Amino acid sequence: MSAESVTQQRSVPPATEAKLAEESFLTDDLIRQLINVGEVDIVVGLPTHNNAKTVAPVLQAIQAGILKCFPRERVVIINADGGSRDGTPELITGASIDDVSHAYKLHALRTLHAISTQYGPTPANGPALRTILASADLLRAKACAVVAPEASTIDPEWIARLVRPIYQENFDLVAPVYQRHKFEGLLLKQLVYPMMRAIYGWKIREPFASEYAFSGRLGSEFLAQNHWEDDARRAGPEICLTISALSGNFRTCQTFLGAKTTADRSSADLVAALRQTVGALFSSLEPNFAIWSGINGSQAVPTMGPESEMTLEPLRVNRKRLREMFCSGVADLQSVFASILTPETLAQLQQVANCNEEEFHYPEELWVKTVYEFAASYHKAVISRDHIVQALAPLYRGRIFSFLAENRNASAEMMEAAMERLCSDFERLKPYLLEVWNGRK
């Protein structure tokens, strides 16, 4: 291997208030930096906001992954920053690749560029992804991977697992599969995955991923869709990208990455999580009605590695609080639910809320009907759409309480069987969604 020295371009753009380019929302400074880089093969996007504590090992893993698996390719790391005040962009653009070269005994044949740009004064997923997409589009990248800056479990192999299916096997979207605790990511497991599977007919385990990759073709098409100011796309662009791939017949696959970084646990995040996932999913239903209304059943997508892996160690959960918040929510939000749900569903929910802890059971079928009625009400905009999404939070808590009680001692196989049952219910009751969607209920 040539002893050509590997340098990393150090370029810290002046913060904020950069003028927008005439026909692009990218700053002049970013465009200038991108022009300096020239055409590339792979873009690795790193959206950040005050991630100085965690970003260094993530960046090292990305660099090592690139040096190890794509030494001949032209690669650029693009950091889309949401106004960090802890020096995150400087850390990224100033990181030396020599440490990585020494640590992993790897040498690159090309210059590895790292560009940082501030897309706005406050963090937002939509503008961050849009910046990465537009940069990748401008650089004519064949593949683009996005990695979360707090992915503490990342290893260099992740880059290869994400990019290789696109770069070498012509896939358009690579969604991750993580090893998770059986009770982690329950919003995805209880609502987003089963509903997306029933709606769009593809089994994508992690439709709302923090690490994923996409082709230049999919990226350009998604970028060209003019919905960037929509609330849903601003909050949850990741899920919109997945939906765009599924509804646009792009080649999609999954790849097993390993353990997912445990998110900061906080119940206050539930409404934000609902907006990012459920809000985005509900808002996608209207423009894609012609596509999903004719889909029955679901099919698997190619998966590299295991389709699911879960850990089962005991976890302390305040179940009592979940039930209390469900019961008080059903009582306090009765007037709101009366606008969203059918009288039958509301009556059943009130019955569930009146049960004591031992008898409490929020059945799967009732949960599916609840979600579908929320989706139909979102479509009809019976009240503010954001209020509809928020109103789902107490009901989700009730469903989780029931799920935790039923699966306290469940093995991985039993959990999988329970998940499959729920997915089947979502698919079986899809005609019910069409019924409430068309206002026949």
Next chain:
Amino acid sequence: MREMIVNELTQAMHEIIRDVAHFLPRLVVMLVIALVGWLIASILRWALRSILQLIKFDKLSENAGASQLLKQAALPSSTELLSRFVFWVAFLGFILLGISVLGIVGLEEYVARFFLFLPRLFVALFIVFFGLLAASFFSRAALLAAVNADLPSPKLIALSVRTVIIIFVFSMVFEELGLAEQTAVLAFGIAFGGLVVGLALAFGLGGKDLAREFLERRFAHHRKEEREDELSPL
């Protein structure tokens, strides 16, 4: 003497006949204007009712909370009420126009005043409708936020938000209509200021220990407990 009386009576009679002869065509014109007005007002009512039904105005008004208020007051639906209102305003406008044709001195000023008052009436109605809509939206937002944050008495919080907005809206309406302008603004200022000061005193002084306990529970211990016991949704 007798001849004089007869002459005066004849003259008076002639004047009355002349006045009636002058007045009668005006009366006919007024009646025609009123009839045409009734026709136009009816057409307006029908057109407005159709448009409001088409845009599902009742649903909008239900979401705004206006329908509940109307039901409580045993009034018809908002579509019907608005259609009737437009009918009567238009019809009354034509009647007043007809009256002005009669040329009765003094009445003309009142007619002019009525037409000058109409824009203010419409602005007031506009404020009421959108005020109720805002009250409903913000009280629901407060209710949802309070429920999801597990705050005590979410309904009370929502009701307080609604009440404050409605008081504010009606003080604006009174000001717009020029009804007890000063009193309404003053009453709103006193009520709102009093409410805020009262709450601050009650929470900060009266319930000092409770306030400390509540804040500690909410922002320190409770947060910690949440982080330990809640599951990550994503």
